[in-house]
Amino acid sequence: MKNIKLTIEYDGTDFCGWQKQIGLRTVEGVLNETLTKVLNEEVEVIGSGRTDSKVHALGQVANFKSDTPISLDRFPRAVNSYLPPDVAIISAEEVPMDFHARYDPKRKTYLYKVQNGSVCRPVYRNYAYHYYRRLDEEKMRQALGMFVGEHDFKAFMSSGSPIKKTVRTIYKAEISREKDLFVIEVEGNGFLYNMVRRIVGVVLEVGSGRLDAGEIPEILKEKENCRTRRLAPPQGLYLKNVEYEV
């Protein structure tokens, strides 16, 4: 028996998110179904965490235990030929038997892409948030800086989450720009439900001049998400990678 860690990329456009749900097309559901068929044994992968409908992943991580004789360097190719083209296994490696993708992540990184301009560009429509108000990159950088460090992010969590401990540490929150496309990168030791999309919502309010970055510490102190109602939409979000202690 081996414990196998998969790194997975998917285009979230046509998936109802990660988590399996009866009657809906989800990444977890498609992976379980395909792996069960290809390996000819019942497979249920454990993901590092859920992603919502339309959210993408460049480096989602999942693990499962198996007796498969397929060598792990040939594993991605063998399985990818049975997976639909909007999800692929990037790599597979053997990990210690106690490795658990959901409980053990030490660090996650997300990207959020914003297309800024008057017209919603067709080639980005499923891969970025079209924001038409003019954005100030420097103001957004300032806003992002306010989130770095350890904070209670309760005000940045969507309801419906059973999580009790809401303190998280953000290691990095940066922004870069290429022409009309802004890319925000946020790295932390963990994220609450919708936390990145709520941070981006506030950063865009600052970038468009409707909120002062100096107000962010106050917003962070609130214990309800009353002022962080603006939730950036899912299609701009990418789970970039998940890191574990080696």
Next chain:
Amino acid sequence: MKNIKLTIEYDGTDFCGWQKQIGLRTVEGVLNETLTKVLNEEVEVIGSGRTDSKVHALGQVANFKSDTPISLDRFPRAVNSYLPPDVAIISAEEVPMDFHARYDPKRKTYLYKVQNGSVCRPVYRNYAYHYYRRLDEEKMRQALGMFVGEHDFKAFMSSGSPIKKTVRTIYKAEISREKDLFVIEVEGNGFLYNMVRRIVGVVLEVGSGRLDAGEIPEILKEKENCRTRRLAPPQGLYLKNVEYEV
């Protein structure tokens, strides 16, 4: 009566190309239908040239004559709200009555994107050609350089084109790389049917070591496309822009 020049972006994935065809979803067909409805007058746009099924455009150009009272700076927004999200008008401007999008182009630029690696990445599957053999950037740069200048590109034209004059001038043919994505940019005074995709096909043969760049002048001298059979697939191609004499 005004002559209106439109700059158009589209995601070619779900279009059967530019040119209108009965019963098929094409960019020209969708534009004619939408403009006719919005302007309440029969509109038939003239495009700078066709693009094939799955080929994208960042700056396709078309023109049409109209009596519309809609001001041209508000025109894109007014029409885009009626267009499907995979095609959008980026800008509209009034041009002299004798401007003709198809006959007058002085210069066109295409991009071709290649994703190089062992796995076909889901987020690029409709936006780049997945090429799994290792590519040498410097060799590809050398190969591209061989196409710059005036050449008879008869051997790089797919059959089915009625074109008789096959001499074209390439002003620029460059390559850049970001991680696993190569972007080839080719600018010329005109392009034959499938010419960019056939040039890319040869460049990839050189990049993967199966052809020597030094053989390209010989291939250019051939009068049939026997050695340029390798036609790079459509989803990597983008019509970047079309320039006219001012």
